[in-house]
Amino acid sequence: MESIGFNVILKENVKEADIYQLQKILDSREFILSTEYITKEEAALETEQMLGEDFIRFLGYNPLPPSIRVRLHQRWANPDSVMIIEQDLMQYDSIEEVYYKKSLLYTVNENIRQITLIILGFSILLTLISVTLINNTIRLSIYSKRFIINTMQLVGATRSFIRKPFLFTSAAMGFTGSLVALAILFGLIYLLQEEFEGVISFKDYDMMSILALGVILTGIVLN
Known part of the structure; x- marks a missing residue:
């Protein structure tokens, strides 16, 4: 702005x-x-x-x-x-x-506030969708390998040893899903800036970095 x-x-x-x-x-x-x-x-x-x-x-x-x-x-x-x-x-x-123009300034700031809330809500929605899809994928993967898991338990494999590959896979998929969500989110922000050129400018790079880090960590941790 x-x-x-x-x-x-x-x-x-x-x-x-x-x-x-x-x-x-x-x-x-x-x-x-x-x-x-x-x-x-x-x-x-x-x-x-x-x-x-x-x-x-x-x-x-x-x-x-x-x-x-x-x-x-x-x-x-x-x-x-x-x-x-x-x-x-x-x-x-x-x-x-x-x-x-006082009225214009108030209107622009109110619109910016609403757009910011929409973007925040959209980022949360994308993160939740990514987490849900990845969780389902991991569950299906575990289910498909249930016989292998049972065999490993029979030969004495510990729970942590069995869970480790799934945790790594889950974290990797969470990271990938977060990157996809961020790509969509930043694409939306770019389109908004192009559409409202000269009125809206998201140049608070610290806030954008915190948002990106938050989305990535959420995607990894929740998975």
Whole structure:
């Protein structure tokens, strides 16, 4: 979700040198991913392209102020953090307003939360399906070798000796099943990112690593 951000609306009388200085300050802040200075002329051109007509000719002047377009890092792209950032930035005299669509930000965050829960539920479902299938396979394998197992018991083989090959096979199949589940899960995540490009970005690699490790360990242990 690293495309979420806001526009820093600047006062009309701010000098361009001061704007560049402010932009450097913003770029140094930990919560900011990137900034882009939008001049009055560039803002007018964007608005003209959006409206499809020359509004300046109609008004007789350009009412749009210069601004700095800000993009936030993922962990700061939520309503509470943006409100704190807004209060912090409003301390600068050259800033007129910090503009962002509050309702859109809340909606996007709620959708992200729901998508995350769906992905988590889907990963659990895939893991359970893999575990169930592998368990059934192991049970069938044991049943098919019941006569061999009985023979081994008759010649004095211990339970641990008999169980060891099945445990290794079960762990290997659990690991393989977990990899298949992860491949499907990460494929789903990739499709979501492609479908909602610029809105959703799963770049919390620590969380993804923990999820992958959890799925693999669950697949191995439960089998």
